[in-house]
Amino acid sequence: MSTDTGVSLPSYEEDQGSKLIRKAKEAPFVPVGIAGFAAIVAYGLYKLKSRGNTKMSIHLIHMRVAAQGFVVGAMTVGQDGSR
Known part of the structure; x- marks a missing residue:
């Protein structure tokens, strides 16, 4: 049982x-945030090599x-700018 009415909606790709x-x-501001x-x-x-005595985990958390x-x-x- 088919209910095809012959009307097709345009698909927007x-x-x-x-x-x-x-x-x-x-x-x-989303692209600004990503950048x-x-x-x-x-x-x-870049600063990973010159982190001194700081542990790796602390550097990554910061x-x-x-x-x-x-x-x-x-x-x-x-969000504030769009209001």
Whole structure:
């Protein structure tokens, strides 16, 4: 028993590039947060060799907290700017 009415809905296929651009226009501070996160992680990895007597786990915790703080800050600023 088929209930095909012959009406087809157009399927909208969106590629990754246009989806990223659309999302960046909707929330412009999200790409800023991603870029800041990447920059802090890169800086933390660069400073990994010269961490001195600091344990590896403490260094990684500090790097994670800084990166998460930047992302949360960017999201907060983005939310306040959209109101």
